[in-house]
Amino acid sequence: MLSRRHLVHSLLFVLAALALPFAASAQLALPSTAEAIATIRTEKNAVATLDTSTGQPALRVELPADSGYPGVNFPLASSPLDLSAFNAIELEVSNISQTRVRLHLRVDNPGDWKSSPWNTERAMLAPGETKTIRLFFGLSQGQPAYALDPKRISGIKLFADAPKQTNATLLIKRLAAVTAQPPVPPPAANATPAAPRPSTSALPETNSQFSPPISGELVDLKSPDALAKLKFNHASGTIADGKLTVAFATTSSYPNLYILIPKDGLDLTAFAGIELTATNTGTAAAVTNLRVENRPNARADELGQKPWNTEKLTIKPGETVPLRLTFGQNNGSPGYDLHAGRVSAIQLFLINPKPGTTLVLSDIKGWGSASDRSVNTVLTKPADRTIPVTPPSWIGQRPPVDGDWVRTLDENFDGEKLNDKLWTPSFPWDGLQPGQLQRYSAENVTVSGGQASFKAEKRRGHHNDDPARPARDYTSGIIQSYDKFTQLYGYMESRIKLPTTRGLWPAFWTMPDRGAASGLNIWQRRSTSKGAMEIDIMEHLCEWGPGRHNAAIHWDDYGENHKAWGTGIFYGPTPDGWHVFGLLWEPGKLTWFIDGKKAAEWENERVSVVPAYIKLNIQIGGWATKNVDDAKLPDYMTVDYVRVWQLRDRLKN
Template sequence: MKRSLLLASCLSAACALPLFAADEAAPTPVKPYLVEQGDTSIDIARLSPSSKQVTAEPEGTALVMSIAPGGEEYPGIHIKPANPPWDASAFGYIEAKLTNLGTKPTLCNLRVDGQTVAGEWGSNTEGTSIKPGESGKVKVYFGYAYGNKPSTKISPDNIAKIVLFCTKSGVEQKIRIDSIEAGGKAGDKPPVKPENVRVKPPGGVILGKGVAPKDTEMEGKEGAQVSLNGEQIEMTFPAGQSPKWVSIKPEIGRWDLREAYGVKVEFVNTGADPVNLRIKVNSNGGPTDVATVAPVAPGESAVVELPFEPAVPWLGIKDATKTSWDGQKGTGTKFTSDSASSVTFSVAPADYKQTISVKTIVAGELSPRPIPDWLGKRPPVDGDWVLTFEENFDSNTLDLKKWNVYTENYWDKRSHFSKDNVVLENGEAKLRYEKKTGFHNDDPSRKQTDYATGFLDTYGKWVQRYGYFEARMKLTKGPGMWPAFWLMPDRGLAEGPQWKRAYTGNGAMEFDIMEHLGRWGRYRFNIAMHWDGYDKNHQQTGSQTIYYQPDKDGYITAGLLWLPGEAVIYINGKEAARWETPRISNVASDIMFTNVTGGWDNNGIDDAMMPDDFVIDYVRAWQRKDLASDADGYKLPPGVEPGLAAPTSATP
């Protein structure tokens, strides 16, 4: 969770879909924005390159954008109205016509920025890939983004600017912007693509309990045969060593399995010989692991449980110092539970025919995952460890020697922080997000918003470099929510203002131990590391597809083992991610908990599901004795009374 540039991390993946053919007829009437009505040429004063890598030269009524190779992640041109804002309320979308004058395929993106219907800043973005010498179009419908999916509702009558940008490249990119126009009718929606349709199986049931697929939803490959017998699916796999499989898919689009941790399949061996069944679920992002059971004897039944969580945790690229979200090959998963395309069945090759009858396929929770005894009691690895921080929230009042409840809200402009939204009850702290008008930090001189939330961090009061950090939590339930448990650098008061103290360059790093987006459903979250600031030098790595099953009481326990050159994240006592590189932070950091809305891949909030609590049961940290330093520990200056915000001076 960065303090800025929240949209950038998802653009290269989300915008890679070609949206419209280059020969599509332009709708009429239109309203031009590159050359505004009444002008005969482009007004250069309205153009602003994103960096020195980018130059722009008019070519008649077109504009040639040249991007030199360099480090900027998303270089491009910002185009502003001569008399802001633009009013496109009579239209349904904005469209750019582009030509690739370069030598390599280029991913071109169109972003429309402006005020949302809620009165906040927002944007809608789409993109298309254009081959050298070819032309293409990219069209942004108001309120849709990243493949025409519902998104922030931009007010068409209040458009502040239009941005045309590409992605970082090692060669020069040259794009001619032939036109930018508003078109269509007010309220127009993008055409529905079948692959964008999402089908949520009632109760997670894909087969059985009154649910059966149609013939068109079943397919056998390489000689495998499949048929429906009542509510059961009969499968036959011929003898031989070559792979054979059967796929079950939705009638249209993809299954939405966000309310599931995995898939459970019950089947019976209807053949004359043992069967070793294998199952996986495919998705837009990639497949799950393959799940199997020991060979099942003829006439016997068995249940296969397939978790979305991978068997091999995500491993970051070893010794990497630059952005990479791929991880090492064969580690982690890229499965996306909101876009499951099929369930695939296969068997271990054999010299005999194998037949099975599948009775049920259900997506949901699986058998309870084991919780190790050490969880909450000590770090997960051996060593001479000392408990250095413990908060169980057993008191009715917050310990202000540890915690702040006031700071700037860098992430969610619709909400304000209030001490009343840090609720202490039943031995837990609840960061409560609710619709409640008030002032930021409960200060009448600050901005007033219609939503309130709670915040906790130890900035300026307690920090530690290295160690093991753990918290037990219950996540929010509503869409659009963005709770997180993370660490940020804090170099102390002597370093100066916050931007210097918390700078993630010069050896420091942001650790996102658990970062959940409500759109993903309760079983998936993000882990990440960010370093070298949040501008053009920003670097990041991690995984957006970390799956877990809550413990028997509905909690997730997330931990970070932070050692020199190594960061390991544990979920409910199981390793989920590991990264080894000399670039791991060596700067003391504070603990943070935020419960805001938004993020890079989220949906809108639902007032009906509020208040929505991010529950924190406990927070603990340990330090290994040989790693302890003067940088660690409580930092409240002598004589300074602890307050609701971090201290700003070392003197009383």
């Protein structure tokens, strides 16, 4: 979480202009001197300078590669600032570099960072592209979000996802407060949120104004009022011959189409899910996502899940495909346990469409019956965090399932130094991890007394202790077995004592390795596409507190085709504070264990068929909060052992 210090010196954008009589918009003053820009606070080594190359003063911002979320904080003339005569902020910005960059415009209210008292709007800019980013108060990414109070603006900032490998450069040409028509009604400022439901299972099965006919038809595309039942954001639609043609604009990274839902929700309990048929009539592939939502609720919050299901499909030019979503699944795998009787939103959105992207849609309907849905395979619940656990006596001696098992790795961290025949205390590549705060140092992994200790601290230094590499303010430790130990299938576990400092993100995980004999380069060997995947056995955000971690998988690389599944796992305290995290990896099935107890499973033919190597590390920031509790550093993850087993028959084969 970035701090909000409000500068009132020579302002880049003089918001005092807002004291003038209000119109539909108020152009805010641009800087006239380099000295004025020098008062602006930047984040993550971004550099702000005055640019007059276009004949008009503009703010030039250099965004360094691999540096977290670089950006600028626009100083305010008063704190808080009253923008109640307007309903939005918009910013005109050009990408004058040779690399694509994703930008986020954010407006804040005062308040506890844990409640996220802000709204954001994002945009992707290609090299040479200019866009106007418009943020409506009360909306984030064009959808209802935190009910921002425009009378109490405490911060305005622009930041970016760190560009990869090459620095990016922006020209900010205009910042204005405006009044415009929002894509959807925002929540009222200071509105009291509805009391959270205790759980989806406690909701009445039906209380909706509309249930579709037995055919499942959600929108009658032959009806003369069909378009009135749809809403388009950064897209437009026409209907002819019972088919809906949607043109998606490039003014948003996520243009979408909504099916309008009755106020009390839509009852789809009779169906297994929803589906449609889509034809890509454009010239570029369309990364298409179908999503069904419940309203925010307490159960989703407890489980650390978003209250929706999504099905993602890349549609090639000229291709006609069915897009089918099953309630309770994400991308065909177990996901949030959606309440089909209280559907609050249905949308189809694209990710970063290319110019001219158009889909022709038909047969938008519910499919199947409730009996066709998958069973939820998450086997723990938040209440488990309060129940003390005594791990069984056999734990660590064998896997928690029957079989003729052979131990293939038995790392007990004996001696006084790391076993360099098994472990490397750095990533296989030299670069920093984008969006995170730490650099890695071999000094931050020590071995003593039969344990490995991973130290996370506030200490600036060069990545991998190499002066030629970038420097960061936080230092952490990692070990991984790339090129030294891999295994396909079997059982893996580690006994770990986790750190507790806010902002830390310890993990025990695997990545694919196709081996040196494959002749592939390091990135191809480790790609999660073509039958491989990242498997997160345990990843824990310390701000969650004890008794909760995440299990997850990622596949088809990390770009537009990326797919993932994950779930929260909950468990009680042990007498000594140690926990044993395990994974059973079988053909077509993954099963996670905590302290010898089965906690989650994922059964799918897409389970990885590529050997994997092991990683243990502490990350800082990134998915975890960047508001690190420095006062509690250094902190440590301690690992007692790492053990791996394989079935004897697989060793023979």
